[in-house]
Amino acid sequence: MVLTRRRFLKSSAVAATSLALAACVPAEPSVDMPVGTGSDAEMTEITYLIRSDIGVKIQEWTDEAIADFATVEPNIAIETIGVPWGDYNAKLLAQYAAGDPPEISANYAAGFPTFYANDAIVALDELVSENNVDLSVIEQAALDAVTRNGKLWALPLAHLPTIVYYNLDALEEAGATVPPIDWADTSWTTDAMLASANAAAKDMDDPTKAQYGMIFGNGQLGVFEWLWGADPFNDVGGPEHTEAYKTGIVTESFYDSETMNTFIGWVYDAIYGGSPVSPRPSDTDAIQQLVGWPMMSGRIGMAINGAWSVTNFAAVEPSWRWGVGAFPYGPAGVNTSPLFNDSWMLGKGAKEQDAGFRFLQYLAVEKGAELYAQITGFFPAHKENYPIYFDSLMNIPNFALSREDAETALLDAFNYGYVTPGKTLDSYPEWNRTFNQTMGPIWNAEVSVADGLAQVQAQFESVIESKS
Amino acid sequence: MSGMAAVGAGGAERPRLSLRWREAINFYLFLAPWILGFLAFTAIPIIASLFLGFTKYNAISPPDFVGLKNFRFLYDDQIFWKSLRVTLTYTVVFVPLQLVSSLLLAMLLNLRVPSMRTIRTIYYLPSILPTVVTGLVWIWLFNADFGLINFFLYKAFEIRGPNWLGSERWVMSAVIISGLWALGGGVIIFLAALQNVPGEFYEAAELDGANILHRFWHVTVPMISPVILYNLMIAMILSLQVFTRIYVLTQGGPNYASYFYNLYVYDNAFSYLKLGLASAQAWILFVLILLLTVLALRTSGRWVHYSGGV
Numbered sequence: 001m002v003l004t005r006r007r008f009l010k011s012s013a014v015a016a017t018s019l020a021l022a023a024c025v026p027a028e029p030s031v032d033m034p035v036g037t038g039s040d041a042e043m044t045e046i047t048y049l050i051r052s053d054i055g056v057k058i059q060e061w062t063d064e065a066i067a068d069f070a071t072v073e074p075n076i077a078i079e080t081i082g083v084p085w086g087d088y089n090a091k092l093l094a095q096y097a098a099g100d101p102p103e104i105s106a107n108y109a110a111g112f113p114t115f116y117a118n119d120a121i122v123a124l125d126e127l128v129s130e131n132n133v134d135l136s137v138i139e140q141a142a143l144d145a146v147t148r149n150g151k152l153w154a155l156p157l158a159h160l161p162t163i164v165y166y167n168l169d170a171l172e173e174a175g176a177t178v179p180p181i182d183w184a185d186t187s188w189t190t191d192a193m194l195a196s197a198n199a200a201a202k203d204m205d206d207p208t209k210a211q212y213g214m215i216f217g218n219g220q221l222g223v224f225e226w227l228w229g230a231d232p233f234n235d236v237g238g239p240e241h242t243e244a245y246k247t248g249i250v251t252e253s254f255y256d257s258e259t260m261n262t263f264i265g266w267v268y269d270a271i272y273g274g275s276p277v278s279p280r281p282s283d284t285d286a287i288q289q290l291v292g293w294p295m296m297s298g299r300i301g302m303a304i305n306g307a308w309s310v311t312n313f314a315a316v317e318p319s320w321r322w323g324v325g326a327f328p329y330g331p332a333g334v335n336t337s338p339l340f341n342d343s344w345m346l347g348k349g350a351k352e353q354d355a356g357f358r359f360l361q362y363l364a365v366e367k368g369a370e371l372y373a374q375i376t377g378f379f380p381a382h383k384e385n386y387p388i389y390f391d392s393l394m395n396i397p398n399f400a401l402s403r404e405d406a407e408t409a410l411l412d413a414f415n416y417g418y419v420t421p422g423k424t425l426d427s428y429p430e431w432n433r434t435f436n437q438t439m440g441p442i443w444n445a446e447v448s449v450a451d452g453l454a455q456v457q458a459q460f461e462s463v464i465e466s467k468s
Numbered sequence: 469m470s471g472m473a474a475v476g477a478g479g480a481e482r483p484r485l486s487l488r489w490r491e492a493i494n495f496y497l498f499l500a501p502w503i504l505g506f507l508a509f510t511a512i513p514i515i516a517s518l519f520l521g522f523t524k525y526n527a528i529s530p531p532d533f534v535g536l537k538n539f540r541f542l543y544d545d546q547i548f549w550k551s552l553r554v555t556l557t558y559t560v561v562f563v564p565l566q567l568v569s570s571l572l573l574a575m576l577l578n579l580r581v582p583s584m585r586t587i588r589t590i591y592y593l594p595s596i597l598p599t600v601v602t603g604l605v606w607i608w609l610f611n612a613d614f615g616l617i618n619f620f621l622y623k624a625f626e627i628r629g630p631n632w633l634g635s636e637r638w639v640m641s642a643v644i645i646s647g648l649w650a651l652g653g654g655v656i657i658f659l660a661a662l663q664n665v666p667g668e669f670y671e672a673a674e675l676d677g678a679n680i681l682h683r684f685w686h687v688t689v690p691m692i693s694p695v696i697l698y699n700l701m702i703a704m705i706l707s708l709q710v711f712t713r714i715y716v717l718t719q720g721g722p723n724y725a726s727y728f729y730n731l732y733v734y735d736n737a738f739s740y741l742k743l744g745l746a747s748a749q750a751w752i753l754f755v756l757i758l759l760l761t762v763l764a765l766r767t768s769g770r771w772v773h774y775s776g777g778v
Contacts, residue, residue, distance in 0.1 A: 089738055089739060089741075090737075090738040093526075093527040093528070093738065093741065093743075094527070096527050096528045097527035097528075097743075114741065115528070118526055118528045118529060118741070119528070119529065120528040207613040207614065208613075208614070280612075280613070281634055282611055282612035282613055282614075282631055282633075282634055283613055283614075285607065285611065285633075286608070286611045286613065286614045289604070289607065289608065427740060427741070429735075429739040429740060430735075430739065430740045433720075433735060433739065436719075436721065437720065437721050437722065437723055437724050437727070438723055440634065440636075440721045440722025440723050441636060441722055441723050443634075444631055444634035444635060444722055446634075446635060446636060446637075446722070455723070462546060466541065466544075466545065
């Protein structure tokens with residue numbers, strides 16, 4: 001055939017069109033092909049949405065777990081899709097919208113309550129029973145956190161209390177009280193912590209030199225109010241009285257309560273009072289930009305945060321000695337620590353439910369959970385893997401506690417904890433945005449605590465009304 | 469040539485396509501990739517979003533038709549009005565400032581001085597830097613205690629600078645200042661327009677005794693007025709759609725003082741799982757932009773001068 005100009009142009013156009021169409025077709029999944037046998041058997045492919053922004057450790061764990069899983073189940077191939085925390089929801093939604101939800105995803109961002117409320121995840125009880133999965137190896141409180149209406153909706157891999165981190169060198173140098181490991185020690189109160197912070201704080205007039213006593217914070221949606229014996233979503237008492245934590249649906253809020261005023265006023269005074277011990281938000285932002293979590297700057301005596309922050313110490317390897325201690329008792333005589341969990345869910349409508357659950361089982365109760373405890377630095381929900389976690393914790397430089405003390409400080413926390421709202425409320429990102437936006441004027445000292453909290457309450461009421 | 473003519477069954481000559489038809493087929497074949505891309509990634513999503521605007525849709529369950537409920541909800545929603553007010557305030561202040569600054573900068577860059585090409589490149593650099601990176605730099609610059617801006621204010625004037633990003637009163641100023649930094653795109657277009665103004669117009673004006681301000685007002689401005697209109701419309705559209713810089717700088721805070729419209733659209737769509745509501749919002753913004761663009765075009769007859777009187 002003679003290649004005329006017309007033929008060439010037509011062929012080029014057809015080829016270009018084909019290329020454009022091919023570009024619109026979903027790419028072949030980058031399946032992590034299993035090693036080992038089973039090449040003759042039919043392969044089942046499942047999709048696993050992972051979070052890619054928490055350092056190399058999660059990725060490293062994922063890679064190792066998938067490689068090992070391939071030796072256990074050579075006929076199940078895993079396609080991983082990595083997205084950072086901020087995009088996790090959007091990606092997950094896009095997959096649902098396309099009718100192709102991933103078999104396995106985690107309860108980041110919107111969390112399991114939102115996906116539960118939207119009927120987007122599978123109840124696991126039948127699959128657990130059919131596959132004889134022994135859930136007794138998982139911390140019961142972690143399982144309770146993902147149970148609704150008597151059914152289990154996810155399998156927890158990490159279970160993380162809120163604890164006090166401290167810079168032992170700074171506290172010792174100032175002669176300040178060091179947070180105890182004993183959660184039953186009622187002498188460790190918010191006032192004792194403030195006194196210790198006062199002792200440790202110096203040069204507070206000069207942000208470039210200041211050594212801050214503590215960063216206390218407010219907890220998710222202000223739940224450190226629990227220490228003052230109240231909760232933002234009931235007017236009776238602590239979190240155990242809040243119906244919204246059981247149903248996921250917020251129907252009332254009490255941000256302008258006297259207790260909330262007292263609690264926020266206490267934290268406010270720690271920043272702006274006559275004897276400040278905490279950095280102002282602009283100082284925190286500046287330190288955060290330099291070192292990530294401000295505690296790692298070495299300029300903070302104590303900081304309250306979830307147990308995941310141990311990974312910061314592993315990454316930074318500070319030159320100063322550090323430790324972890326119990327949450328302080330508040331004026332109400334309780335030291336309720338907000339509990340977090342990272343749990344993995346099986347997507348409703350995902351094509352390969354059985355293979356998906358098999359992988360979930362592997363991650364939560366088999367070798368995957370072991371690798372998780374060993375590699376990620378997140379406190380495992382799998383009780384038998386606690387020793388592995390503590391082995392890795394003891395390897396972090398300048399950790400000042402003995403292994404026994406570390407076990408007490410972290411494990412006892414679960415006896416004093418309650419699941420944090422981010423893991424119980426439907427539409428948590430919306431509540432979180434509402435809270436953070438409206439609290440801004442208070443933390444930046446633009447309004448009084450009372451006026452600011454009245455605004456917070458008004459905004460919550462407005463959102464509650466819009467949802468009713 | 470005879471060999472080229474196809475002979476059909478029964479010996480009848482197959483009718484050949486006319487040149488016009490063949491050209492049309494070739495035209496559409498070549499255009500097909502772009503038409504398909506436009507349909508798949510622009511036209512169909514736009515139409516779909518119009519439909520979704522009348523539904524309750526969370527991407528997980530199928531859309532549920534709710535009529536005008538989303539629009540009624542937005543009408544009663546304080547945050548919707550606040551985000552609209554924030555965005556319009558920004559546009560009203562920022563667009564004139566940007567136009568004037570771009571034009572002045574373009575005039576400076578139009579001077580004949582040594583190394584002008586290098587200077588022009590330097591001024592254009594901010595426009596090609598990633599917004600996220602420049603946003604992080606601005607966070608540093610605006611920091612109340614460590615930022616260079618407050619440091620300068622204190623050293624030069626002994627003024628204690630405000631908490632730029634943490635104050636409801638000051639955050640909009642900070643956002644506008646950070647936006648004015650990247651003027652490169654508008655400057656380049658103004659510069660091209662300025663270089664196309666014939667030199668003899670200035671010479672004639674000078675002979676008539678026009679000073680530099682007269683020359684600017686009676687020669688430069690009319691001659692580049694179509695470009696001013698173009699830059700005005702582009703700046704207006706981009707200001708109403710601003711997102712990334714705000715997302716990095718303030719996340720819309722404090723207390724929604726910098727909660728721009730598109731930030732609320734994004735939150736509704738991807739954080740709150742209200743894609744139907746977000747679609748309705750997107751269409752309201754579309755209509756708003758359309759109205760403002762039409763208004764700008766309609767009024768342009770009074771001040772835009774096209775060469776040849778067109």
